[in-house]
Structure formats: C-alpha cells, structure tokens
Amino acid sequence: MHHVVLEQWSRRAGPVHALDPRVKLGVTLLLLIAVATKPAPTAAQFAAYAGLLAGLVLAARLPLGGVAWRAGIVLPLAAAFAGMSWLAGDATRAVTILLKSYLSVFAALLLVGTTPIARLFAALERLGAPGSLVLVLQFLYRYLFVISEQAQHMRLAAGSRGALDRAPRRVRLRAPAGAVAVLFARSSRRAEAVHRAMLARGFSGHIEPVTPLKLGGGDILGASAVAGVILAIRFGL
C-alpha cells in the first residue's frame, strides 16, 4: 500500500530528512503556489521544476522512479479537467493542467516521503494550525486505514456469498450503499470508543507533541537555497 511505503521512506536518514519539517512545509507550499499562480509556465520552467524536484528526491536517497510512478496517481483526475480544455480547443491549457497537477503531487510526495507523519503534524501545530484541526487530521490518518481495511473485509464477505453477481443492477447497487451505511455507523461507534480510551488515560482536550523540533542555521540555509531556486524559476525563466 502507498502509505506503508511512504512511511518507510519517511523514516530513512538523509540531508532532506534531517531538515526541520516546518521549513520543508514552507518550501513545499511556496513551490505549490509558484506552480499554481503562473497561468502558462514555459517548457523550460516545467523542466526546471522537474529537475529541482528530481534533484531533491535523489538528495533524499529516495527512488526517483518510485516517486515519479506514485505521483501519477493524480493523472486520471487531472485528465478529466484536461480533457474538458482539450475539447474546448485549448490543448496547451490541457497539457499545463496535467503537468501542474503532476508536479504538485510530486512535491507533496517528496514532503511526506522525507518527513515522518508525527513530525509533520507537530510542524503544522507549531506553525499555528488550529489544534483541533491537527487532531482531526491525525485521527483521519490513523483510522483511514482501519476503516479501509474494514471496507475490504466487507467487500470480500459480499463477494464470497456471490449471489449478487447475478442479481439485477438495482439490487447490486443496494449492497455497497448498505456497506457505506454500516461503515459510517461503525466509524461513529469507534470514534466514541477512541474518545473513551483517551479519557481513560487523562485526556483533557489537548495532545502535547513529544517530538522536539529544532530550527537551526542549516535548516534556514537549505530552505532559503531551495526557495531561491523556486523563485528564480517562477520569475526568471
């Protein structure tokens, strides 16, 4: 599964991994804004962004092919919007949508592939994101996989009974609809149980981060260098 691989990547050691997550978050945000706010980047700009990201992936000692392949997950979604532009007769815009989406997801993968999720949440909180929002994100990340596992089990259970294969479409559609309802009810019950478990261990409304974040001169220097390159590409090329 993608999240398992990303988590393994994020726990490796390397110069990009060692950077404070706050500066990585800031630089990623800068890159996303730079890519998104240029209406029609030139081919040289796209190539420069791609070169910068590839260089960072290699510096982080992550597999370039693996990151590039996983970033492609956005392409089917982006292709829908690109297709509309293509049909409207704007082929350049269609290609721009595809490339911008791909580069943005590539940058996000680089961030999560070099930063353990706990440090990312700690960075968000230290940067002033509302504590309750970070808490919700944390739980979403933690339980999304538990719920998706439950969904897989339910799909297997439905498949193992097989009868639905020959049922009319109306009946077949009722099964996933019912499964979604059951998943929702189970998730709600689990949320209550998790809250209870938190209370049992003295939860008082706020989770203290245990991960110390230390912003050093090297972090600022490294982030400034990458930010400088991004700005140079955005405004220079």
Next chain:
Amino acid sequence: MPGQPLIEVVNLRFRYEDGTVALDGVDFRLFASETVALFGPNGSGKTTFALHLNGLLRGEGEVRVCGLRVEKRNLPAIRRKVGLLFQDPDEQLFMPSVVEDVAFGVLSAGIRPEEAVRRARRILAEVGMEHACERAPYHLSAGEKRRVALAGVLVMEPEVLVLDEPTTYLDPPGQRDLVALLGRLPQAKVIATHDTHLARALASRAVFFEHGRIVAEGAVEELIERFGWDACAGPGR
C-alpha cells in the same frame, strides 16, 4: 481480607440512554494484590461495570477507588490509579507512533515531553516492544498492539489494572506471552473475560455476572464448573 479495599462498589445501577438496564445493583470489592475474573454471558454487564471503575460511566450507587469517591473532581486522580485496557487495541492506540501513544497518558498528566518519552521507552522495554518505538500502531500484529496498549496503561503506574477481554484477537502463543506478562505485574487486577485459561492462570477468585447483577462469587474453578463456563465441558448448574 486485610486493609481497606482498593475498589469498593455498593449497589451500582446503570441504565443506557435507550432504557437498557446494564447494571442492576452490583456490590464488589477488590483488595491489594488480588486478581478477580469477571465471568458472564455477552451483554451481562461486565464491560459496563469495568467502565465505571475509572469513571468513564457513572451510574447510581457508590464507587470508591483507593478511598476516593468516583466523581468529577476526583477523576484525574482516579484515572491515574486505575489503568483500563480495552478489548480492541485499535481503539486504544490512536497516536501516529508507538512511543507517542505510550507517552500520551503521562503527557496528559503534565509530565515534560523528554521525561514522558524516557518513561515510555522504559515501559516499552519492559513489555518487550522497545524495537517498535517509532513504528505506527497499525503496522503491529495483534499481540504487539496488545503489549503496546498495556504499556500505555502501565506508564501511568496505576494501582489497579482493569482488563476487558485481554486475550481477544491473540493466537495461542500470544495469549501465553500475555498471561506470563500479566502474571509478573504486581498490581491488583480485574479481568472481564470468557477465557477460562487466563482466569485459571491469574485470578485468585471470580464473580459471575447475569442480567447486570453479580449472581455468584467464589473460586475460579468452582464458578467454571457451576456455570459450565468451559468451552470444552458440558453445561453446568
């Protein structure tokens, strides 16, 4: 029994919002160094009773823990004294990494992060899970999850352990390891369980729940025989 009871429950009654009577006049006492098994059919009130022991549920009647009445102002102290291990470890392990999860309780109690992490690592070593400190809880096996959940309870240095079906989801070697681990812990224990092997190995006495009441108490073997509570034996009574 010598001394004051660690837990004293007098005429405890509890009704869920839908009107279901879950506890109907329960009297119970637990003394230091004792391990008491709670037997009874599903829905007989064992888990509801366990949730009253550190104030997660509050019904009519009286519950005292280490001399403290279970009421709002005493809850932080009571939750430090009574460690509750839930049936489903996925509900108990909600933080992004193992060490953060184990440190959660002590951080909530106001201990500094460095000290909380130090304690968490020490307890993880005691339960044989020091190698998993940085791992995400959902990557652990059922037995590992159970050990980590137990570490999250033990790090609070409780005087009483309340365990709800602790051997659920464990394979026989996992059950054996857990029994050995629990047997080494000096705390008084209340164990809600259907597992007669666990009860025989650890409990000094047992009580039997039926329809929200304790209908019998005595030696573990005596209750197992009287109620036919052994999966491989014939019906009792």
